[in-house]
Amino acid sequence: MSSSIVLSEAENHFFSDVCQFFDHAAQFTRHDAGLLDQIRSCNSVYRFRFPIRKGNGFEVIDAWRIEHSHHQSPTKGGIRYSEMVNEDEVMALAALMTYKCAIVNVPFGGAKGGIKINPKKYSEQELENITRRYTVELIKKNFIGPSIDVPAPDYGTGEREMGWIADTYATMNPGQGDALGCVTGKPIALHGIAGRREATGRGVAIAARECVSVAEDMKKLGLMPGITGKRVIVQGLGNVGFYSAKFLAEYGALIVGICEYEGAIYNEDGLDVNTVFEHRKATGSILGYPL
The missing domain is CATH 3.40.50.720 (NAD(P)-binding Rossmann-like Domain)
Incomplete structure (x- = not known):
């Protein structure tokens, strides 16, 4: 029982740890405190749940897409599939994407996504259904698009999942010439880039x-x-x-x-x-x- 409590507490410290490093670095700047607070904060947090059919019943899936900073567009960051994923982790990883892009002068804001599943427990068809439904939910709330928010592979995802996302987005946006730019890490056959894998x-x-x-x-x-x-x-x-x-x-x-x-x-x-x-x-x- 005690180990479960420790795990529960630990899993909610990642974003605060990232913020502590940010605050330490911020001491050496002359920026206004309000501006620093804006840089530190996650601009948009989208948590949602959706049902999928599994076997003879249904299962409700928890999912997130978090955009840390809109100072540059689009926002950029991967999507991970893991039973351990939680909102705090996704917020922290989105923030780190902002800082990583800024350090190397890549003109993107940071973002991250997560679906709370163990991919090993689902068939390929079930994973496709989950991925496509996740994409539809992002489209409905304007959390994906070539000039808005561009996901990528992460833990538990790869070219296959990115292909499903790209196909779903393109299908729901007919006539949009840059639709396949809604996600990176796609298969070469879907205009992915050699060497990305x-x-x-x-x-x-x-x-x-x-x-x-x-x-x-x-x-x-x-x-x-x-x-x-x-x-x-x-x-x-x-x-x-x-x-x-x-x-x-x-x-x-x-x-x-x-x-x-x-x-x-x-x-x-x-x-x-x-x-x-x-x-x-x-x-x-x-x-x-x-x-």
């Missing part, structure tokens, strides 16, 4: 490579600079984890461990990420991979 994982690998290349920082850790020979354990072998591990290995790192939903494997001599991925694809698990 591996982009996030590649970014993780590049960031890690650059971090361990700073001699001053590595000296403090008692390590030699450079990615070559560094031993890496990857948590997750999905779209981000797989490509992160793949590119890290190409850069010279040694992937010694991989953790997934069903368990973990370790080999001090290194793992071939591609063959582990194919093993999981064939068997549904990384367990049983010959070490």
